[in-house]
Structure formats: C-alpha cells, structure tokens
Amino acid sequence: xxxxxxxxxxxxxxxxxxxxxxxxxxxxxxxxxxxxxxxxxxxxxxxxxxxxxxxxxxxxxxxxxxxxxxxxxxxxxxxxxxxxxxxxxxxxxxxxxxxxxxxxxxxxxxxxxxxxxxxxxxxxxxxxxxxxxxxxxxxxxxxxxxxxxxx
Numbered sequence: 001x002x003x004x005x006x007x008x009x010x011x012x013x014x015x016x017x018x019x020x021x022x023x024x025x026x027x028x029x030x031x032x033x034x035x036x037x038x039x040x041x042x043x044x045x046x047x048x049x050x051x052x053x054x055x056x057x058x059x060x061x062x063x064x065x066x067x068x069x070x071x072x073x074x075x076x077x078x079x080x081x082x083x084x085x086x087x088x089x090x091x092x093x094x095x096x097x098x099x100x101x102x103x104x105x106x107x108x109x110x111x112x113x114x115x116x117x118x119x120x121x122x123x124x125x126x127x128x129x130x131x132x133x134x135x136x137x138x139x140x141x142x143x144x145x146x147x148x149x150x151x
Contacts, residue, residue: 006130014138017058021145024051028148048100048149055107055146056092062114063089069126077124088114104149111146115139 027034027046034046043049063085070081088110095106118135121127 003129004133006134010130010134011137014134015141018138018141018145020054021051021142024048024054025145025148048104051146051149052096052100052103052107055111055142056096058142059092059107059110059114060089063087066117066121069121072126073124081121081124081126084117084120087117101150104146108143108146108150111139111142 023037023045024047027037027050028048037046044053066085066088067082070078070085073081091106091110091113095110096103098106115135118127119132122131
C-alpha cells in the first residue's frame, strides 16, 4: 500500500463521521423525517441543531488531533503547533453562540480554516502523507451538509 493512500479504516470512520452532518441536512429538507426524529429521539437530533452541535464537537476533536501532530515536532515548531492546535476548539466555543445561520457560517469558516491548519501540519511532515486527501474529502462533506443551515 502506498503511503499516500488513505488507510481503509481511516476513510470509513471519517465518512461515518459525516453521518450526523448529513442527517441534519436531510431533516432540514424533509419535514416528515424531522418530525419522526424529534418524536423518537428528540429535537436536538433534527435539522440545524444536530449539525451545529456535532460540528462544534468535531472542531474540538480536531484540536486534539492537531495537538497530537504537534507532539511530533520540537522546539519552536512544537510550540507553534500547540498554540495553533487549540484554535479550532476556541473558534467553536466563541463563534457558535448566535442563531443557527450565524453559527452555521462560523462552523463553515472554522472547517475551512481547519483545512488550512491541516495543510500547515501536513506540510511540516507532522501529519501522515495521506492526511490532506482525507481532510479535503471530509471538509467538502461537512461544508456541503452545513450549507442548508445557512441558505
């Protein structure tokens, strides 16, 4: 297997991580599914609410991933990596408190910004060679699923 190839389980788990985002978009488009979901498991798992909450969780999770990459560096590069790694979690915390549209815009911006941080860590050799391929796929999926919240 080429080291540029995304490992199978990383790809499958990454794609599975898109499911809550996708469900949020689907329940925005389908009032029937939104009503059924709200009745069965609660309104928090419907429409913009599931995508926005899960998006904040995932941005925070990605801060931890970047922190892990920073541990592979030393000196000034490590210090910069640690400082940059907390930005996605702080962004989610401070920028998603408004209504659904502003929170959706903030999360889309956060995930696009995260892609820039992913590239920086990858460019420094701290992330696996396949990392950017996976992150491009997942970021495109997240942004596509959050767009119905802001439109």
